[in-house]
Amino acid sequence: MPWLERGIGMEAAVVKEGDWVLIYFSEKKSYVVRVEQGRQFHTTKGSIDLGSLVGVEYGSRLETNVGEEFYVTRPLIVDRLSVLKRFTQVIYPKDLAYLLLGSGVGPGSRVVEAGTGTGYLTSILAFYVRPSGRVFTYEAREDFYKMAVENFERIGLLPYITVRKRNIKEGIKERNVDAVFLDMPDPWEVFGEAYSVLNHGGTINVFTPTTGQMSRSIEGLKRAGFKRVEAAEIMYRRYKASPRELRPENVGIWHTGYIIRGQKL
Ligand SMILES: C[S@@+](CC[C@H](N)C(=O)[O-])C[C@H]1O[C@@H](n2cnc3c(N)ncnc32)[C@H](O)[C@@H]1O
Structure with a gap:
């Protein structure tokens, strides 16, 4: 899993199917989600077609269906605990x-x-x-x-x-x-x-x-x-x-x- 390689020299440049990614809207609002084809992720700032993230470069700035901006990046291990x-x-x-x-x-x-x-x-x-x-x-x-x-x-x-x-x-x-x-x-x-x-x-x-x-x-x-x-x-x-x-x-x-x-x- 690419997120696991953080800090030990491996750099996966683009999001792949199955990756856990950090969706960042603001200091108060971010989510850790798994990228899957055919799945919509609903937030208070609109929804994101998770399949559309496949192939996107980490660090990209994107928009929800209602035009709210967010970044997609790699979660830290401490962020990842939220998936448990x-x-x-x-x-x-x-x-x-x-x-x-x-x-x-x-x-x-x-x-x-x-x-x-x-x-x-x-x-x-x-x-x-x-x-x-x-x-x-x-x-x-x-x-x-x-x-x-x-x-x-x-x-x-x-x-x-x-x-x-x-x-x-x-x-x-x-x-x-x-x-x-x-x-x-x-x-x-x-x-x-x-x-x-x-x-x-x-x-x-x-x-x-x-x-x-x-x-x-x-x-x-x-x-x-x-x-x-x-x-x-x-x-x-x-x-x-x-x-x-x-x-x-x-x-x-x-x-x-x-x-x-x-x-x-
Ligand atoms: C507070 S929870 C541990 C939480 C964990 N440290 C974490 O960070 O998620 C305590 C757990 O210890 C288990 N437990 C209690 N006594 C135990 C024993 N003698 N041997 C093995 N597990 C035990 C309980 O069933 C419970 O799931």
């Missing part, structure tokens, strides 16, 4: 970014994660471990497992993900793992197992919504033998990107969750 069907709480970009950077994960990493849920975190991890790494993600619920697989197909990252329909408390199947990520109600139940499958230098990264879970996680990580244990909350404040009216946005997401991290030395 949401059926659980998800981890937001501000937390995904911090989780990723501090975990040490990069191209080639072997990563274990639970629970899969909607798959926001899984998708970000898969995007960054490409092309030679892999994410092994555990989901206890059968219905969620099936929906997550469909989501990974939709976003185009399934080739880098092994989805296991399994309660991670029953054991981690992988060995020689570079990082473990846990977004589940009782992560401390698997800290011992996570420690045993991690490589030296590997990290454990926990995301949890309440202070009680954060406290138990810190205690549990230390007891399991992890060092460099740290806990954080990421405060994110968006500003109106308007030079003459530069000030914080009126509304934003206030609470998301806490990030607790440890390392196996």
